Amino acid sequence: MEISSAAVTRARTHTRTVPARSVRTAPPRRHVRERIRTLPALSGFGPRAWALAALVVASLLWIPILVVGAHVLTPAGETWSHLVDTVLFRYIGNSALLVAGTVALAFTIGVGAAWLVTATEFRGRRIVESMLILPLAVPAYVAAYTYAGMLDVTGPMQRIVRALVPALSDSVLHIPVAGPKAAMLIFALVLYPYVYVIARASFRRQSRTVLEASRVLGRSAWSTFLRVALPLARPAVVAGLVLVALEVLNDYGTVRFLGVTTFTTGIFRAWSGMGDLDAAVRLAGMLLLFVLAVLLIERVQRGRRRTDAGIETDMPMRRWELRGARGAAAFLFCALPILFGFLVPVAQLAYWAVRTASRVVNAQFVQLVINSFSLAIGAALLGVGLALVVAYATRVVNGRAVKAAARVAVLGYSVPGAVIAIGVLAPLSALDRGLGFMSASVFGISTGVLLGGTVAALVYAYAVRFMAVAYLPIEAGFDRECRDLDAASRTLGVGTTGTLRRVGLPLLRAALLGAAILVFVDVLKELPATLILRPFNFDTLATKAFQLASDEQIAESACAALILIGAGVLPVIGLDRLLGGRSTR
Amino acid sequence: MSRLVLRDVGKTYPGAARAALRAVDLEVEPGELIGIVGESGSGKTTLLRTIAGLETPTTGTVTIGDRVVSRPRDVVPPEQRGVGLVFQDYALFPHLTVARNIAYGLHRMKRPQRMQRVQDLLELVGLEGLGDRYPHELSGGQRQRVALARALAPDPAVILLDEPFSNLDAALKDELRAEVGRILRASGTTALIVVHDADDVLALADRVAILRAGDLWQIGTPRELYERPRDEYVARFFGPTNIIPGVARDGVFDTPLGEVVSPLAAGNGAHVRLSVRPADVQPVEGGVPAAILRARYRGSFTEFTASVPTEDGRAVQVTGNAPAGVHLTVGQQIELGVRRNGVQLLAEG
Numbered sequence: 001m002e003i004s005s006a007a008v009t010r011a012r013t014h015t016r017t018v019p020a021r022s023v024r025t026a027p028p029r030r031h032v033r034e035r036i037r038t039l040p041a042l043s044g045f046g047p048r049a050w051a052l053a054a055l056v057v058a059s060l061l062w063i064p065i066l067v068v069g070a071h072v073l074t075p076a077g078e079t080w081s082h083l084v085d086t087v088l089f090r091y092i093g094n095s096a097l098l099v100a101g102t103v104a105l106a107f108t109i110g111v112g113a114a115w116l117v118t119a120t121e122f123r124g125r126r127i128v129e130s131m132l133i134l135p136l137a138v139p140a141y142v143a144a145y146t147y148a149g150m151l152d153v154t155g156p157m158q159r160i161v162r163a164l165v166p167a168l169s170d171s172v173l174h175i176p177v178a179g180p181k182a183a184m185l186i187f188a189l190v191l192y193p194y195v196y197v198i199a200r201a202s203f204r205r206q207s208r209t210v211l212e213a214s215r216v217l218g219r220s221a222w223s224t225f226l227r228v229a230l231p232l233a234r235p236a237v238v239a240g241l242v243l244v245a246l247e248v249l250n251d252y253g254t255v256r257f258l259g260v261t262t263f264t265t266g267i268f269r270a271w272s273g274m275g276d277l278d279a280a281v282r283l284a285g286m287l288l289l290f291v292l293a294v295l296l297i298e299r300v301q302r303g304r305r306r307t308d309a310g311i312e313t314d315m316p317m318r319r320w321e322l323r324g325a326r327g328a329a330a331f332l333f334c335a336l337p338i339l340f341g342f343l344v345p346v347a348q349l350a351y352w353a354v355r356t357a358s359r360v361v362n363a364q365f366v367q368l369v370i371n372s373f374s375l376a377i378g379a380a381l382l383g384v385g386l387a388l389v390v391a392y393a394t395r396v397v398n399g400r401a402v403k404a405a406a407r408v409a410v411l412g413y414s415v416p417g418a419v420i421a422i423g424v425l426a427p428l429s430a431l432d433r434g435l436g437f438m439s440a441s442v443f444g445i446s447t448g449v450l451l452g453g454t455v456a457a458l459v460y461a462y463a464v465r466f467m468a469v470a471y472l473p474i475e476a477g478f479d480r481e482c483r484d485l486d487a488a489s490r491t492l493g494v495g496t497t498g499t500l501r502r503v504g505l506p507l508l509r510a511a512l513l514g515a516a517i518l519v520f521v522d523v524l525k526e527l528p529a530t531l532i533l534r535p536f537n538f539d540t541l542a543t544k545a546f547q548l549a550s551d552e553q554i555a556e557s558a559c560a561a562l563i564l565i566g567a568g569v570l571p572v573i574g575l576d577r578l579l580g581g582r583s584t585r
Numbered sequence: 586m587s588r589l590v591l592r593d594v595g596k597t598y599p600g601a602a603r604a605a606l607r608a609v610d611l612e613v614e615p616g617e618l619i620g621i622v623g624e625s626g627s628g629k630t631t632l633l634r635t636i637a638g639l640e641t642p643t644t645g646t647v648t649i650g651d652r653v654v655s656r657p658r659d660v661v662p663p664e665q666r667g668v669g670l671v672f673q674d675y676a677l678f679p680h681l682t683v684a685r686n687i688a689y690g691l692h693r694m695k696r697p698q699r700m701q702r703v704q705d706l707l708e709l710v711g712l713e714g715l716g717d718r719y720p721h722e723l724s725g726g727q728r729q730r731v732a733l734a735r736a737l738a739p740d741p742a743v744i745l746l747d748e749p750f751s752n753l754d755a756a757l758k759d760e761l762r763a764e765v766g767r768i769l770r771a772s773g774t775t776a777l778i779v780v781h782d783a784d785d786v787l788a789l790a791d792r793v794a795i796l797r798a799g800d801l802w803q804i805g806t807p808r809e810l811y812e813r814p815r816d817e818y819v820a821r822f823f824g825p826t827n828i829i830p831g832v833a834r835d836g837v838f839d840t841p842l843g844e845v846v847s848p849l850a851a852g853n854g855a856h857v858r859l860s861v862r863p864a865d866v867q868p869v870e871g872g873v874p875a876a877i878l879r880a881r882y883r884g885s886f887t888e889f890t891a892s893v894p895t896e897d898g899r900a901v902q903v904t905g906n907a908p909a910g911v912h913l914t915v916g917q918q919i920e921l922g923v924r925r926n927g928v929q930l931l932a933e934g
Contacts, residue, residue, distance in 0.1 A: 209676035215663040216637055216670045217690030218739060227689075231680045318639070 047396045047496055054393035057386045058405035061412055061464045064423025065288070071278075071426065072285035079276040083283070087266065091283070095262045095290060097180055098187065098255070099245045105188030106244045110195025111237055113334045115225060118203040121319040122327035128334035135341025136193040137568030139525050141253025141546055142561045144186050146345040148177035148257070149352075149554035156351070178258045186254060189341040191247050193572075195240035202236035203229060208318075221320055235301070242298045249291060250416040252528035253546050263287040264418045264528055271422065271532065281426050284419040291414055346565060352558035360559045368560065372540040375455065376523040379462035380470075380516040386463060387470035387515065391478055392504060395486060396496050406471070413468035417461070417529035424461045424533060458533045462523050469522055470515035477511025478504070521571045525564050587650035587742035589613040589636070589775055594645035594655075595799075596631050605631040607799040608645070613743075613775055618766075620786025620807075621779045622822055623796035629779045630673075632796065633745045636777070637670045638663035649742050669736030669744035669774070673751060675728045677720040683707075683731050684716030690739040706734040709768055726757045733765065737772050744769070746778040750785050762789060783822040787811075795819050812849060816933045820860040827866065827903045831859045831928070838928060841895045842866065842903065843873050845923045849930040858931040863888060865927030866905030872922035878902065880913040889913050891921060 116122070117129040150157050153174065162169045176182075206229060214224040230237075252264040263283055271280035322330050386409075394406050412420070478486075482504060489499040505512075527542050534543065541560040548557035591611040597604045606628045613619050623629040634640040636647055638660055647655035649668070654661040678686050684703050691699045707713050710730035720728055729749060736744055749765060750758045766789040769776045780786055786793055787807045794804040795818075803815040814820040817828050831838040833850040838859060845859075875891040886906040894900045905921060907913055 207674065207676060209672040209674055210678060212637075212639055212663070213670070213672060213676040213678070213735075214689070216639075216666075216668060217735070218664045218667075218692070219689075220662075220664055228678055228680075232678075234680075 050389070050393040050496060051397040051399060051402050054390045054397075054402050054405045054409075057390055058409040061386070061409050061467055063427070064420050064461065064464055065412065065415055066423075067426050068281055068284045068288055068419055068423040071281045076282060077276065077278045079270065079274055079279040080282050083266070083270065083279055087261065088286075090261055091263050091266045092286075092290075094180060094255075094260055095249060095287075098183055098260065098262065099248050099294075101180070101184035102187040102191065102248050103241050103244055105184060106192040106195050107237070107241060109188060109192040109337050110240060111199050111230070111233075113192075113337065114196050114199035114203055115229070116330045116334055118200055119221075119225070119229070119320055120322050120330060122322040122330040124331045124335070128331065128338060131338045131342070132196050132334060133193045133572055134338060134569065135190045137565050137572045138190045138342060138345055139253070139527075139542070139561075139564060139568075140187055140190050140247075140251055141257060141527060141549075142349070142564065143190050143341070143345050144177070144183070144254045144257050145549035145554050145557070146348050146561070147182075147186065149549075150344075150348050151175040151177055156348070180260050183254055183258045183260050186258075187244075187248050187251070189337060191244045192337060192341070194243040194247075195237060198236045198240040199233055202233040206232055238298055238301055242294055245294045246291065246414050246416075249287065249294070250418075250528070252418060252531070257546075257550060263290065264416065267418045267422060268528075268531070271425075277422075277426060277429065280422050284416075284422040287416055288419055291416065291419075295414060346562075349558040349562050349565070352555040353562050356555050357559055360556050365559065368539055368541050368544050369563070371538065372524055372542070375458065375462075375540060376520045378455075378459050379466065379523045380519040382459055382463045383467050383470040383519040384474070384512055384516045386467055387474050388512070391471060391474045392496075392500055394475075395478055395482070406475075410468040410471050412464045413466065415465065417465055417526055418532065420461050420464050421529035421532035424457050424464070428457055454535055455538075458530065458535075461529045461533055462519075462526065465526075465529065466519045466522050469518045473511050473515040473518065474508065477508045481507040481511065518571050521567050524567050587775060588615050588648075589743050589777075590648040591636070592646045592648070594632075594635060594642050594647060596628075596635060596640060597643045604643075604799050606635070606642075609801045611794065611801060611804070613777065615775055616773050617791050618769055618776045618778070618789060620783075620790035620793040621777055621796060622781065622783045622786065622793060623779075624781060626798075627796040628799040629781075629796050630747060633670070633747050633777065633779050636743065637668050637745055638666050639670075667739070667742045669739070669741035671729075671732045671736045671744070671746040671749055673748040675720075675732040675752075677728060677731060677735070679720055681719075682716065683712065683718050683720070683723070686720065686731055687716075687735045687738050689735060702738060706738055709737070709771060710734045711764070725753055726761055729753065729761060730764075730768075733768060737768075737774065741774060743775045743777065744772075746776065748779055748781065750780065758785075765789070783810075784824075787823075795822060812929050813932055814860060814929060816931055817858075817860070820929060820931065825863060825904065826929075827861045827863065828931070829859050829861055829901060829903065831857050833857055840923065840928075841873065841893050841901050842921055842923045845928050846925045847928050847930075848926070849928070860929040860931060861903070861923055861927060863904045864906050865924045866903055866921060867924065868905075868907050868911060868919045869922035870920060872920035875903075875919055875921045877913050877915055877917045877919060880915060885909055887911060887913055891919065893921065 113128075113132050117125055117132070149155050152158070158173055158175075161173075210232070211224055211228060214228045215221070219227065249263070251262075252268065255262045256265050256268070263286065267280050267283045267287070270276050270283055321327075390402075390406050390409055393402050485507070486499050486503050489503045490496065494502065524540075525542055527546060530540055530543055531546075534540070539547070541563055545557040545560035545564070548554070548560075589611075590613070591609050594606060594609045594611075595604055596606040609632065611619075621629050621632060631640060635642050635655060638654065641660045642655050642657055644657060646653050649666065652661075654666050678689065681689065684707070687703045687706050688699055691702055694702065703716065704713075707716055710733055712727060712730055712734070715723070715727065720731065723731065729752075733746075733749075746765070750761060753761060762785060765778075769789075778786055778790065783793065783795075790807060792804060793807050793810050795802045795810070795815075797818060803810060803819050805813075810819060811823055814823075817826075820826050820828070829840050829842065831840040831845075833853060833855050836846060836848070836850055838845045838847055838850050838857070840859060840861075842861070845861075873893055875893045877889055877891050879890040881888045883906075886909055888904065888906055890902055890904050892900045892902055903921070913919070
């Protein structure tokens with residue numbers, strides 16, 4: 001869920017909701033540009049400088065990923081061959097299993113619910129339609145330990161059952177919330193909204209007449225769904241499923257808590273358990289390959305066929321009324337994921353929070369909030385700043401290199417946080433060693449760790465991972481709000497920097513704020529990169545909640561978890577607006 | 586090929602102030618081709634969608650063959666009616682090839698017959714060899730033909746065409762009009778074509794129905810509608826016209842523009858209203874005197890508006906066409922006349 005808004009990327013590539021780039025006017029005619037150059041007071045930062053800046057930003061963001069990729073090619077150490085002999089294939093198998101199982105479940109829930117709320121009418125449709133997105137605000141690891149605590153022998157569930165059914169009052173049920181199956185179920189419950197939101201938008205945009213044509217040609221409603229609606233929505237649905245797969249591969253907290261060994265737990269074990277950075281980087285490289293494979297599948301699945309009808313009708317699809325038992329079944333199908341993905345965990349957490357607040361909320365807790373918020377604000381400002389540079393450069397310079405830089409810079413969001421963290425850590429600790437060696441030999445002073453494990457390294461890693469989250473709304477904002485206005489400003493003799501300041505920024509205020517909020521929330525929830533790169537004894541709400549839950553103090557983690565969920569609900573609603581297409585009828 | 590009967594069909598959309606269709610009665614003989622003409626909002630698309638089973642009528646019944654397929658609250662679903670519908674936007678399935686689009690409705694047919702049927706239809710619509718293309722790889726006219734072939738493939742009892750020519754440019758339109766007529770005749774299917782321009786169906790249809798604000802305003806052969814329009818509204822569907830009063834005498838009408846010879850004139854001395862097309866109003870020597878109010882050069886002719894004094898001392902304005910070479914200026918006095926047979930009789934004088 002850390003990349004909730006990355007959904008925007010995927011959806012956009014398929015939906016063409018953004019006004020086409022081609023409407024932009026040609027660059028100002030030569031004589032105008034020459035005149036601008038002759039006015040030094042107004043020109044400031046020229047187009048070439050913007051291009052350069054965009055390329056620098058893109059390269060900076062790619063260093064950690066390239067470090068990990070390149071390291072795989074160097075000769076391996078001993079730990080690595082040990083890993084290959086013992087656990088590597090279990091990592092691969094478990095990760096693949098989790099991805100496959102979660103994707104299948106998320107497909108069923110997400111596409112099923114999306115079709116029901118767009119194509120049919122049943123009692124309570126409006127309520128479930130908007131609430132189906134909410135589980136996205138619950139971090140998977142929070143859901144995992146909430147259920148574990150809830151179903152525990154001493155947990156509320158069993159106590160209630162024992163109190164209600166006297167016959168069971170002495171029995172102790174062991175309901176293990178652990179293993180790959182539990183992990184899949186929990187992932188699916190909180191990640192299916194990616195598929196739901198994108199599939200729903202796709203179903204809504206589908207030409208009504210194409211669906212009617214199928215009916216008139218003798219196909220039933222069900223057959224029409226399978227043969228027309230679903231194939232037409234396929235690219236969008238696959239994009240949603242890719243997001244789900246990437247989230248599963250990114251996850252550390254859930255699999256760690258449920259005792260499933262995957263790439264991410266392997267990376268943590270190699271690095272912090274065995275102290276072998278080389279093996280950790282290699283594992284990260286393998287995970288990167290896994291991610292690339294997922295992205296490649298997504299690219300390949302589009303063929304010559306097109307899935308947009310070309311013509312969009314304003315007429316809404318005529319809903320199919322489900323009455324009685326069928327309506328109840330449809331409602332249940334949509335309500336259960338909301339219940340188990342959001343309402344139950346949130347209610348449980350709220351109950352715990354009320355009971356533990358007096359003990360938990362103290363000066364240390366306030367420090368946690370301050371740590372989390374300042375990190376998230378810092379990363380949001382950096383992410384938005386970098387994204388603004390790249391997005392504006394693509395407008396100022398219509399060159400291939402800049403476009404490529406933008407595309408490359410955005411890819412960071414699909415790389416798991418653990419991989420980025422390791423990619424940041426490896427060069428920094430090499431640098432630390434070099435500096436330590438120099439200072440020890442020259443000044444006779446031991447410096448220890450200077451750069452690795454600092455707040456700066458952490459913010460840098462966040463920027464690599466979440467820049468895309470800021471970039472997309474900003475790019476869309478430029479297309480929507482600025483249109484030809486910046487070109488107009490420049491033909492009036494105002495330079496690129498002046499245009500950005502006087503035209504771009506004022507028009508983009510809302511987009512910039514939205515982008516900053518998205519990054520803020522994602523950073524707040526981020527776990528794996530924070531755990532790897534945080535300074536010693538430095539905790540955030542996410543790491544503290546996870547640590548308390550791992551130490552069997554699940555109830556004590558509820559306050560922190562609720563803040564994370566509360567912060568997440570806001571952008572999730574924004575995401576729905578952004579991707580949902582037309583409003584509900 | 587079946588008989589299609591509409592009885593008292595009405596449709597009011599929920600929340601709409603006005604009925605989209607009002608008590609429409611229509612009988613279409615097997616194999617007949619009917620053109621439905623109306624302005625936008627006249628209910629013509631609603632009529633088609635009701636016949637196709639995509640809308641439920643508020644009143645009345647639709648019968649195809651011997652089977653009542655629509656009555657209020659009881660509608661045979663579209664997939665069980667055997668009605669073909671060609672959508673205005675063609676609604677081709679973008680993810681299927683041309684051949685698979687055409688084969689889409691043939692799911693009850695065995696594979697060899699299905700392939701054969703697709704081939705036959707590709708041939709019928711003149712698209713042999715394009716079966717493997719995707720819709721976005723075709724031109725507008727070709728897409729239209731695929732849509733027609735797809736609708737005809739399951740051999741529907743009735744085929745409905747919704748504004749089939751509206752998305753085509755003028756040159757293509759003429760070609761396709763003739764082509765669609767040929768294909769529909771060759772298939773022998775009972776057909777309804779909805780258009781907003783009467784020109785599109787005059788050469789095509791056996792009968793033409795005019796819809797006006799949800800009412801079936803007039804129905805008849807193209808000739809009947811043209812020569813004896815119910816009123817000015819219908820007359821204007823066939824192009825711009827002048828409405829003038831007249832008195833029927835034996836074989837001629839007495840009009841402010843002089844005597845007009847017409848077989849429509851029954852010799853009973855009735856006062857009637859007539860429609861006169863501008864092309865039939867021309868400067869003639871010995872005609873009625875008139876003064877030019879406006880003249881507009883149109884190349885092969887000059888269109889003019891002139892004021893003609895009437896017997897009761899008032900004046901009527903008429904628009905006419907002068908042949909190329911005749912130079913007209915505003916204020917000029919000319920003499921006007923109507924060509925032989927150049928009037929149509931409005932039924933509701």
